Amino acid sequence: MRQGLRIVRVDQDDEPRVAALHRRCSAAARWRRYHRAMGDPVTYLGPLLSRPHSVHLAVQDSLERLVAIGHLLPDDGDAEAALLVEDAWQNKGLGTRLLGELGRFAVVLGVGEVYGLIHPDDARMAAILHRAGVPMRTVPETGSASTVRARTRDIGLALACPSTREHFFEDALPTC
Numbered sequence: 001m002r003q004g005l006r007i008v009r010v011d012q013d014d015e016p017r018v019a020a021l022h023r024r025c026s027a028a029a030r031w032r033r034y035h036r037a038m039g040d041p042v043t044y045l046g047p048l049l050s051r052p053h054s055v056h057l058a059v060q061d062s063l064e065r066l067v068a069i070g071h072l073l074p075d076d077g078d079a080e081a082a083l084l085v086e087d088a089w090q091n092k093g094l095g096t097r098l099l100g101e102l103g104r105f106a107v108v109l110g111v112g113e114v115y116g117l118i119h120p121d122d123a124r125m126a127a128i129l130h131r132a133g134v135p136m137r138t139v140p141e142t143g144s145a146s147t148v149r150a151r152t153r154d155i156g157l158a159l160a161c162p163s164t165r166e167h168f169f170e171d172a173l174p175t176c
Contacts, residue, residue: 004062005094007101010069011056012049018058019045021066026087032122033084048073055105059085059094070098072105072114078149079111083128095128103132103155115149117141134158 010018022030022041049056051073059068068085081102083095106114118125129136134154139147 005059005067007057007097008060009056010049010058010066012046014058014066015042015045015049017064017066018049018056018069021058021069021084021086024086024088025084029084029087029090032119032125033082053109055102055109057098057101059089059098068094068098070095070102072102072109072111074109074111075115077111078113078115079106079109081106081114081116083125090124095124096131099128099132100159103134103152103159106152107156107159111152113149113151114155115147117145117147119144120146132158133161 019041022045025033048054048071053074055072057070058066061067067089068083070084071080071082073080073082081099083098085095103114116125118129129148132150132155134150136148136150139149141147
């Protein structure tokens with residue numbers, strides 16, 4: 001990963017920077033994140049970033065611009081994990097790093113399972129999940145997405161294993 005990047009927590013006070021990240025992302029990147037066309041990010045980011053008990057982490061560059069974001073959103077004892085990485089920053093390990101940090105939060109918060117909705121043809125997300133080294137099960141959904149679920153207990157074990165931790169934290173970014 002490049003120098004000057006670090007992971008920071010974000011919330012509703014960071015909405016302008018999160019909206020700017022969304023606007024720099026291609027329609028295809030936003031589609032993979034939200035599974036539908038999305039309008040102006042200001043119309044939906046407020047409720048997302050202020051959702052109770054959620055965790056929002058972003059990768060910030062040396063100019064304090066957000067280039068990737070990950071969310072852990074509570075859902076009846078489980079939590080949805082979702083990622084968005086700016087197109088120019090994809091394939092650089094940022095999504096893998098964010099997913100690992102979200103996994104840590106899920107373990108600490110006592111979440112039962114972490115799940116994510118992915119498109120079957122989303123090769124980047126498939127690669128991130130493969131590198132996680134966590135047993136997952138896929139539940140096909142109606143439409144074009146599938147739900148991928150992992151038990152938090154397995155995430156904790158993977159994070160404790162040095163070989164898996166290397167995948168999550170390769171070229172580690174400082175966390176604030």
